[in-house]
Amino acid sequence: MEKRNLTCIVCPMGCSLEVELENGMVRSVTGNSCPRGAEYAKNECTHPTRVLTTTVKVVDGKRPLASVKSAGAIPKELLFEAMKTINCLSVPAPVELGQVLLTDLCGSGIPLVATGSVEKTED
């Protein structure tokens, strides 16, 4: 049996987790204070995922950028590919908080949504 020690990143508490693995399968998780910690440990040992937060270019906006996030966690190995895709994107103002900017971020099935609003320039 293999043991792995992790720090939970689900919330700022940062619980120290101990995971018991057998043949790559999670047998048990201890040290978590909530069910989300167990979920995190399982994912982290099998297919680690992260929520990506970044910005996209806005055309004709009062501000040059809109903040965005992946609406859910995407596979960790997709982070840089997703950054490349997002940095090629530019969206016209206005941008509304919650607006879907991409329906499927790099085949993850997870949409890219705006986390802030940008108004259109007045002219």
Add this chain to the structure above:
Amino acid sequence: MERLDLVVIGGGPAGMAAALGAWHQGVRNILILDREAQLGGILEQCIHNGFGLHHFKEELTGPEYAARYAKEVADCGICCLLDTMVLDLAEALDGSGDKVVTAVSSKEGYLRIHAKTVVLAMGCRERPRGALNTPGTRPAGIYTAGAAQKFVNIKGYMPGKEVVILGSGDIGLIMARRMTLEGAKVKAVCELMPYSGGLTRNIVQCLEDFGIPLKLSHTVVRIHGRERVEGVTIAAVDGSRKPIPGSEEFIPCDTLLLSVGLIPENELSRAAGVKMDPVTGGAVVDQNRQTSLPGVFACGNVLHVHDLVDYVSEEAELAGQSAAAYLRGEAPCGGTVEVKARDGVRYVVPQRLCKDAGPVSLYFRVGDIYKDVKIVVKCGEKVLLSRPKKKVVPGEMERLPLTAGILSQIDGDVTVCLEQKGAE
């Protein structure tokens, strides 16, 4: 001349929650002043997630957290003057007990606003290079982590390509990840102390995820380059934080980010004569967050630097509610005692307590990493509360609720200290 019930200085998370706290207790004549063009304060540039887990029970980004409060402020019709810089806070000379807030804006010009109560919610600033006395030249390419964050996340500029970060505060860690995602090479994060000042989760998801080395007990001893940063020399430090000769290492880089501490922005409070706590850098307050000036309250990072915005909101709401109570003429109850930090505890907020107050939470930080300790609250020799704790670290603020039952036992000054487990 306008006479308001409440002026809130600062429209960040603290200012918005304070204004709403007062509003929900019936105060209507409120004005929020902020120097930026929008409400939200520093949250606007904190585009990463992890905000709101306590308060909203979901994980939000900074702008989303700010937007929820900004919407409520707008829905309530609370007045805001943005792009407005407050220059001075003073007591009115007419003996009314009013405060006079002096502010300027390019739209409104010079403003003098009379207010019955004021909430200080100005937030904090980053400690700059000048405060570190790092030897070397003065080239371009040295930024505080928060300034770099504003460039990348708000303005859309990359401050550099090859980066060394000094200090492992949360903003430094967040920026290590952010710069990496945007294509920069972050070569190292150096931390003077033997432990990080940031949250453990940020060490994991911002450094370990990207293979960025965290060099504990290391500092930058020289900055190289004439026009632009060409590199830094780092060195290991000994137990008294002095560089160890022979341990120097040159790291070529074009950018140095500093994440070396936050300082509450209290110029206005000091000039107004508010009594300050030399440890927190913020005002001395009672459990209602009232400062030494009656009718003037403080909350959020201007009072003491928080790790979690959720606690800022909670504290600010209390400050707003307290302003409302003050306006109703509910005078703060008579006898107050001092709350003192001892043995491993660096500071406690609030620093003063009314004996007959309702339930109160004490917020404090420790000065070092301690394992298997008890957090003990005492009144003289009497132990009011003792709580075991597996681990306490300076980077994470602790919160200790005191019930009305515990408070009723107080008959003198209160101390908060750490004791080894098992010891009585």
